[in-house]
Amino acid sequence: MLPSGKAGVEELRTALKSSAAGFLAIGLFSFFVNLLVLTGPLFMLQIYDRVLSSRSEATLVALTGLIIGLYFVMGVLDHIRSRVAARIGARFQARFDKRVFNAVLDRTNLHAQGISTVTGMRDLDAIQKVLSSPALFTVFDIPWTPFFLFVIFTFHPWMGVLGIVGGLILVGLTWLNQNGTKEDQERAMIAGRLSDEMTQTLQKESDTVRALGMRRAVAGRWQLLRDKALEANIRYSDSNGFYSISSKTFRVFLQSAILALGAYLVLQNEITAGAMIASSIIIGRALAPIEGAIGQWSLIQRAGQGWRNLAQLLSRVPEEDPRTALPKPRAILEVEQVTVVPPGEQVATLRMLNLELHPGQALGVIGQSASGKSTLARVLTGIWPPAAGKVRLDGASLEQYGTDGLAEHVGYLPQDVVLFEGTVAENIARMALDPDPVKVVEAARKAGAHDMILRLPDGYDTKLPAMGGRLSGGQKQRVGLARALYGDPVLIVLDEPNSNLDAEGSMALNLAIRNLKAEGKSVVIMAHRPAAIEECELILIMENGQRLAFGPRDDVLRAHLRNHTQVVAGTGGSNK
Numbered sequence: 001m002l003p004s005g006k007a008g009v010e011e012l013r014t015a016l017k018s019s020a021a022g023f024l025a026i027g028l029f030s031f032f033v034n035l036l037v038l039t040g041p042l043f044m045l046q047i048y049d050r051v052l053s054s055r056s057e058a059t060l061v062a063l064t065g066l067i068i069g070l071y072f073v074m075g076v077l078d079h080i081r082s083r084v085a086a087r088i089g090a091r092f093q094a095r096f097d098k099r100v101f102n103a104v105l106d107r108t109n110l111h112a113q114g115i116s117t118v119t120g121m122r123d124l125d126a127i128q129k130v131l132s133s134p135a136l137f138t139v140f141d142i143p144w145t146p147f148f149l150f151v152i153f154t155f156h157p158w159m160g161v162l163g164i165v166g167g168l169i170l171v172g173l174t175w176l177n178q179n180g181t182k183e184d185q186e187r188a189m190i191a192g193r194l195s196d197e198m199t200q201t202l203q204k205e206s207d208t209v210r211a212l213g214m215r216r217a218v219a220g221r222w223q224l225l226r227d228k229a230l231e232a233n234i235r236y237s238d239s240n241g242f243y244s245i246s247s248k249t250f251r252v253f254l255q256s257a258i259l260a261l262g263a264y265l266v267l268q269n270e271i272t273a274g275a276m277i278a279s280s281i282i283i284g285r286a287l288a289p290i291e292g293a294i295g296q297w298s299l300i301q302r303a304g305q306g307w308r309n310l311a312q313l314l315s316r317v318p319e320e321d322p323r324t325a326l327p328k329p330r331a332i333l334e335v336e337q338v339t340v341v342p343p344g345e346q347v348a349t350l351r352m353l354n355l356e357l358h359p360g361q362a363l364g365v366i367g368q369s370a371s372g373k374s375t376l377a378r379v380l381t382g383i384w385p386p387a388a389g390k391v392r393l394d395g396a397s398l399e400q401y402g403t404d405g406l407a408e409h410v411g412y413l414p415q416d417v418v419l420f421e422g423t424v425a426e427n428i429a430r431m432a433l434d435p436d437p438v439k440v441v442e443a444a445r446k447a448g449a450h451d452m453i454l455r456l457p458d459g460y461d462t463k464l465p466a467m468g469g470r471l472s473g474g475q476k477q478r479v480g481l482a483r484a485l486y487g488d489p490v491l492i493v494l495d496e497p498n499s500n501l502d503a504e505g506s507m508a509l510n511l512a513i514r515n516l517k518a519e520g521k522s523v524v525i526m527a528h529r530p531a532a533i534e535e536c537e538l539i540l541i542m543e544n545g546q547r548l549a550f551g552p553r554d555d556v557l558r559a560h561l562r563n564h565t566q567v568v569a570g571t572g573g574s575n576k
């Protein structure tokens with residue numbers, strides 16, 4: 001079941017509350033702006049009832065001077081409240097930028113199940129837009145509508161009644177708009193997101209798409225999604241446009257209707273011509289916020305959706321509590337009764353695993369495909385938390401180090417190495433904003449990749465496109481190993497580190513492992529190829545997510561592999 005999102009709502013609300021002073025300021029400015037809105041109607045009232053009847057030019061000049069001053073003040077206040085709103089929006093975004101970014105990353109890893117819409121950053125943008133836009137002012141202006149209607153009442157009750165009826169019709173239109181467009185908007189949003197995601201995937205995998213002649217097929221699928229998105233958008237825009245234009249037309253009509261009623265009342269000598277003009281202007285102002293809300297409805301609705309999505313996301317991925325920094329651990333790894341269930345799954349892919357590794361030891365993990373080797377790599381590096389049991393590094397369970405703290409002590413080479421857009425050096429430095437060149441070269445040397453990197457067109461400063469496209473599979477793997485060793489981690493987890501390596505690369509890898517052991521680090525190597533376990537004194541054999549055997553390499557291989565002699569012989573440096 002999905003969490004209710006209460007914790008997330010609370011987090012979002014607290015952030016808004018921290019801008020209470022800003023909202024108060026907007027409320028105060030809105031108060032004066034709305035009072036000053038009466039400038040125009042009162043001016044009209046005076047012109048018609050005083051200036052025209054008395055034919056006094058002096059009064060006209062005085063009144064004109066006065067309203068110039070009042071309009072100026074109104075303009076300044078309106079401008080200030082826009083500036084305050086923009087800052088409230090920016091502050092809200094700044095508060096949540098990193099938080100949402102991290103939550104989206106974590107949720108992809110840890111909580112993949114449930115809502116499929118991870119629109120985090122777009123949700124945040126949508127809320128920020130509403131906070132910084134005139135849509136926010138409608139909230140502060142709408143309470144003034146009854147006041148303006150009351151002013152019209154003071155001119156004549158019938159005018160007031162007409163104003164109220166008109167207002168109710170506009171509110172009704174807003175309600176219909178809300179109910180009539182909500183589903184279309186959601187559909188448009190989801191369809192748009194799906195087609196965007198597909199575009200991104202296709203861009204990343206363009207080689208495969210071309211090579212396998214999938215262009216027409218995927219373009220067809222993509223087009224279907226685009227068409228759906230377009231269709232939903234058009235439907236949404238049509239219905240929203242219908243309500244928006246209806247309300248605008250109705251408001252203009254209402255202004256004339258009140259003028260007609262006013263004229264009738266003037267003819268009956270019930271009100272003055274000034275009151276007739278003034279009430280026509282005031283009714284326009286009274287209903288402007290309602291019309292504004294309808295006009296801004298798509299923004300408001302999207303922000304509402306964003307608020308609900310973010311509340312879910314933030315509840316699902318709570319903020320990591322600050323951790324007491326632990327000293328650099330010794331390379332003692334303990335896996336105690338660990339069971340792992342991948343995110344979004346029900347069935348464990350690693351069950352009740354126990355093992356221990358000490359400084360200077362290397363463990364080779366072997367087993368058939370899908371036996372749980374990569375799952376073990378993920379739990380040892382803290383990517384997936386254990387569903388039961390504990391993984392400890394020097395006595396402390398991994399979560400005690402915190403996500404970033406743990407990454408300093410653990411190096412990880414994933415099975416599929418993905419490099420990021422940046423230079424080779426930046427990639428080795430794990431994309432740090434201030435990479436330490438000494439540490440970069442040191443890591444590359446340890447990984448036996450220094451010479452290979454020097455031979456690249458621009459050495460360490462060779463620019464890599466996204467996904468590291470410029471490098472061969474083996475080169476990527478060696479840069480990936482250097483990245484794993486950056487910052488001198490004590491535990492190094494290598495998932496199929498030699499799957500793309502040639503003999504030279506394989507030898508460099510084994511030398512690196514030997515050196516790491518000599519430095520007192522511990523190394524875990526998930527392997528298919530015998531050459532990879534040459535440096536391992538311990539072997540773990542996995543089967544169906546369970547430990548089939550664990551112990552000294554030669555004993556385990558002899559006891560469990562029928563062809564152990566070939567395997568042991570194969571570890572003599574060949575790369576089969």
Ligand SMILES: Nc1ncnc2c1ncn2[C@@H]1O[C@H](COP(=O)(O)OP(=O)(O)OP(=O)(O)O)[C@@H](O)[C@H]1O
Binds near residue numbers: 345368373
């Ligand atoms: N992200 C995931 N979500 C759900 N199930 C997963 C995920 N990753 C792996 N699994 C499942 O976990 C089981 C073990 O997979 P794992 O990748 O750990 O095996 P492996 O031994 O590393 O295999 P290989 O040698 O082919 O890389 C498999 O049944 C797989 O389907």
